[in-house]
Each structure stands twice: as structure tokens, then as C-alpha cells.
Amino acid sequence: MSTDLSTYFEPRDDSQDLNALSLSKTALGMKASKILTISYSVRERIAAGADVTQFTVGDFNPKHFPVPDLLKEGAREALANDQTNYPPADGLLELRSAIRDHYERSFGLNYPVSSVVVGSGARPVLFAAYQCLINEGEKVLAPAPGWNNDNFSQLVGAQLVSIPSRPEDGFMPTASSLRPHLEGARLLVICSPMNPTGTLIRRQQLVEICDLIVEENARREEAGERLLYLIYDHVYWMLTFGDHEHITPPQVRPEMARYTLFSDAVSKCFSGTGLRVGWMVAPPHIVAKVKALMTHMGAWAPRPEQLATAGLLNDPSAIESFLETFLNKLQTRLNLLHDAFATWRDEGLPVDVIAPEGAMYLSVKFDLIGRPGFPNAESVRLMLLEEADCAVIPFDCFGDQVNLGWFRFSVGAVGVEDVEKCLPKLERALRAVHAKLQG
Ligand SMILES: Cc1ncc(COP(=O)(O)O)c(C=O)c1O
Known part of the structure; x- marks a missing residue:
């Protein structure tokens, strides 16, 4: 026999949730991670069948990046x-x-x-x-x-x-x-x-x-x-x-x-x-x-x-040989993205990019905020997701209210073929947005 205890955990009266009120100030002040909220919603989209390239997570997929x-x-x-x-x-x-x-x-x-x-x-x-x-x-x-x-x-x-x-x-x-x-x-x-x-x-x-x-x-x-x-x-x-x-x-x-x-x-x-x-x-x-x-x-x-x-x-020699392969794989992915964005920038599309220096991240700017249809970073993020199946995180999720338009691309969870598949979709979406804004 098992006793169902879930009813004990529900609030007793709608006006005052004593369960919540009984938590500490620290617990009540905790904020959900915006990054994880975006990552989970993207995961749900992928589970529902969308062909999304996951540039949101700061984690490594062990299939691509096994440990030493x-x-x-x-x-x-x-x-x-x-x-x-x-x-x-x-x-x-x-x-x-x-x-x-x-x-x-x-x-x-x-x-x-x-x-x-x-x-x-x-x-x-x-x-x-x-x-x-x-x-x-x-x-x-x-x-x-x-x-x-x-x-x-x-x-x-x-x-x-x-x-x-x-x-x-x-x-x-x-x-x-x-x-x-x-x-x-x-x-x-x-x-x-x-x-x-x-x-x-x-x-x-x-x-x-x-x-x-x-x-x-x-x-x-x-x-x-x-x-x-x-x-x-x-x-x-x-x-x-x-x-x-x-x-x-x-x-x-x-x-x-x-x-x-x-x-x-x-x-x-x-x-x-x-x-x-x-x-x-x-x-x-x-x-x-x-x-x-x-x-x-x-x-x-x-x-x-x-x-x-x-x-x-x-x-040290095991570390060195591990890093040689590891860095190579990270750099291949980051360079593919960087080179594409640098080309599009030079062709006049509203983007900017910083050449990869370290870690597993690339900083990319979409110069769209304030233009028709793009009131904020979230609207740019959704355009990239919906039009290019490209999931990324805006800098405002990292507490930045100044460098609006900049986004983090993280490459730990993607294969080279995933990046290659995403780039033409990104280009198409960016050219379409640019043409619409010009027209
Ligand atoms: C800058 C920085 N420091 C620390 C951590 C946390 O590392 P750990 O997973 O070892 O707790 C992260 C994880 O994303 C990070 O980006």
C-alpha cells in the first residue's frame, strides 16, 4: 500500500500561500537562470521535432568532446x-x-x-x-x-x-x-x-x-x-x-x-x-x-x-596531447562561425563579430534592436530561432544592459556538421531581414 502525500503540499487557501510565505528571504529572492530557461525551452522545441542548432549551453556534448x-x-x-x-x-x-x-x-x-x-x-x-x-x-x-x-x-x-x-x-x-x-x-x-x-x-x-x-x-x-x-x-x-x-x-x-x-x-x-x-x-x-x-x-x-x-x-604530456585535439575541435567550430559572420559584415549585413580568443564562445552582434519589428534582444533571439533554427543567448541574460545586440554562441554541444547546416539558414534569414529593413 502507498499513501498519496501530494495533497499535503498544495496551498490551503488562494489568498495567502503560507507555503511560499514561510520560505526565507534568500529563497524568495532567488532568480531563475535566464540562460537555463532559454536552454530548456529550446530543448523542448528540439524534442518536439524542430531541427535546432543548440548554441545556448555552456556544456560539452561528450559525443563530440570526451574527457581525457x-x-x-x-x-x-x-x-x-x-x-x-x-x-x-x-x-x-x-x-x-x-x-x-x-x-x-x-x-x-x-x-x-x-x-x-x-x-x-x-x-x-x-x-x-x-x-x-x-x-x-x-x-x-x-x-x-x-x-x-x-x-x-x-x-x-x-x-x-x-x-x-x-x-x-x-x-x-x-x-x-x-x-x-x-x-x-x-x-x-x-x-x-x-x-x-x-x-x-x-x-x-x-x-x-x-x-x-x-x-x-x-x-x-x-x-x-x-x-x-x-x-x-x-x-x-x-x-x-x-x-x-x-x-x-x-x-x-x-x-x-x-x-x-x-x-x-x-x-x-x-x-x-x-x-x-x-x-x-x-x-x-x-x-x-x-x-x-x-x-x-x-x-x-x-x-x-x-x-x-x-x-x-x-x-603534463597527457594534458598537452589532450589539449591539442580539444582546442582544434573548438577552434574549427568557432572559426566556421566567425568567418561566416565576418564575410556577411563585410558585405554590409547588419552583423559584427569578434575573432575567437579563448573558451568555447563567440561574441556576435546583430545590429537590429530599435529597427521595425525588433524592440529588444528577445525579439532578435526569437527571429534567429524561428527563421534560422539557431538557438543563442543574448548578453542581457548575463546582466548586460549596455551592449545590446550582442549574443553568445557556445559550441560545446555542436558538431562541425551542425554548424555547417545552420550557416545557410542564418544567411538566408539575415538577408531576408536586411532586405525588408532596406525596403
Ligand atoms: C566562468 C565560469 N566559472 C565557473 C563555472 C562553473 O564551473 P563548474 O561547472 O566547475 O561549477 C562556469 C560554468 O559555466 C563558468 O562559465
Whole structure:
């Protein structure tokens, strides 16, 4: 016999939903991810039979982008060896040491192992960093567009100040765009290579921002004020193309090690979004508190995956050969899209595009907003979906109210043949819209 309990979960009276009213302010303030809402609606459209090209998700399709063999084999072997008990709250020492060595080899940065804490992906360590640094009402600075800073800020009651960015700066913040907002700011978040834009911060831009932070913190130390920290979210750092070079704050200004919190993971650089292994490298006094929070939340990475990740990070030649193929596949897809949009732009169609620099994203502009039939980004998104079966995400879903018309194309879920199939449909739709607007 089974008792149907669903009736207990329904509101008792229409005027006042006590179930909802009984939730916390934090729970009631949480916003649905606009990106996921679009992705789910596109998935439904595909399930209903539409031939849509899925450029919306920031995930990898394992059919096109499998993880490195060492990760699969390492996890399998660890399970076979009964590696199934709790890992330490800050991660297995094998993995923390491997991360430490990986950073020394890759960046020439020699951190103590007490600077490393592991979590189940980059998200929990990012959230923990916000929790450990920010008091309610304190100011967080993040460029728009940006990834998830609005949600993390809401969860800790921070006041998010979005710093408008410009395509000519690669949508990155600059020292001069940040300076007017420094007073009282506790945290600045920079993501490079960036989601959603696929652009990298330039060395000079980073140098100027680091100098600003060092100078501001020297003043605060003198005045006995709480410090300004920098989250440098570089989960895509190994995914760079051509001459584009990823650099980090302590490389350009070693003193920045005092103020920098790196977030990183196997999710993007090794295509392992579902493996849930991420980490933070930061000053040990912050890492100790992140560890304490992890102890209470239990957002640990699974033990077998931690061992597998340690095995991979300790094998630079396996990383190199994995990346060679991986980058090649990403670049082929991104270049196909970029070259098509660049040609259409040069032919006078109302589009613009930024050449791929890193990550799995391409920034494309549709210069239509404000023209008849296109009051906002959503109307452009729907035209692309309905007329070209092309599913993309506008920058306003990443908190950007300035760079209207710019969209993110993500190539992790598509094959080369999918891109090739979508391009003629896009061209036809764009030419039709252009002709209508001209006429
Ligand atoms: C910039 C950035 N940081 C962090 C994450 C989250 O990574 P994880 O899946 O490891 O939690 C994402 C995922 O989309 C991202 O784009």
C-alpha cells in the first residue's frame, strides 16, 4: 500500500500561500537562470521535432568532446580499489599537491599547498569565497556581461555593482572603469577567458587593474579598512587560441597573491562538467575558512574523481596531447562561425563579430534592436530561432544592459556538421531581414 502525500503540499487557501510565505528571504529572492530557461525551452522545441542548432549551453556534448582517458581510467581504477569513503574537507592531499605543482609549472607561481582547497566544481568554491568575504550589504564589482555574479551576490546579500564594458576592451573591465566604484568595494570579479564573450584580458589591462588594487589596499591598510579582494575566475584558462596568452594577476604583480582568489576546475579545460571537481587557490587564511564552510556544506568532489584529476595534472604530456585535439575541435567550430559572420559584415549585413580568443564562445552582434519589428534582444533571439533554427543567448541574460545586440554562441554541444547546416539558414534569414529593413 502507498499513501498519496501530494495533497499535503498544495496551498490551503488562494489568498495567502503560507507555503511560499514561510520560505526565507534568500529563497524568495532567488532568480531563475535566464540562460537555463532559454536552454530548456529550446530543448523542448528540439524534442518536439524542430531541427535546432543548440548554441545556448555552456556544456560539452561528450559525443563530440570526451574527457581525457586518464580521467576515465583513473576514476574507474579508484572505484575498483574501494576509494569510496569521505575525502578530507579541503580535498585529497594528492590532488592539492598536484594542483600546486600544476600552477608552478604553468605560471611559475610557487604557492604553499595550504593555498589550495578542492570542491565539487568551481561553483561551490566561488560561492564559499563570497560567503567568507562579504557581509550583508557590502559591494561586489563585476563587469557586465558576466557569469553568475548576480546569483552569488543575491545569496550572500551583497550589493552587486555591474561595471559596463565595451567591445573594444574585449568586454573586460579597465582600471578607469573601476576607479569610481572602488570606495567600500570588497570584491572584484574578473573572468578570463570570459564567459560569455570568449575574450581574454590583455596584459596591460590586467597590470593597470592590479596596480589599482595594490594602491587601494595600501591605503586601506594605512586606514585600518577591510581589504579589496579579486576573484580571478579562470576555469577556461587552457582554452586559448593563436597568439592569445592567458596571464594571471600574481604573474604581472607578485604582490597580488595576497589579494587574488583563483577559481578553476576540470569542468571546462578537460570537458568534465559532470565530474564535479574544482578548486580555489588563494591566501591560506581564506582557504582555511573555505575549508571550514566545505566541512559544513559537504560540497566535496567525489574521491575517485579527485584521484583521477591528480593523475592527470601530474602528467603534463597527457594534458598537452589532450589539449591539442580539444582546442582544434573548438577552434574549427568557432572559426566556421566567425568567418561566416565576418564575410556577411563585410558585405554590409547588419552583423559584427569578434575573432575567437579563448573558451568555447563567440561574441556576435546583430545590429537590429530599435529597427521595425525588433524592440529588444528577445525579439532578435526569437527571429534567429524561428527563421534560422539557431538557438543563442543574448548578453542581457548575463546582466548586460549596455551592449545590446550582442549574443553568445557556445559550441560545446555542436558538431562541425551542425554548424555547417545552420550557416545557410542564418544567411538566408539575415538577408531576408536586411532586405525588408532596406525596403
Ligand atoms: C566562468 C565560469 N566559472 C565557473 C563555472 C562553473 O564551473 P563548474 O561547472 O566547475 O561549477 C562556469 C560554468 O559555466 C563558468 O562559465
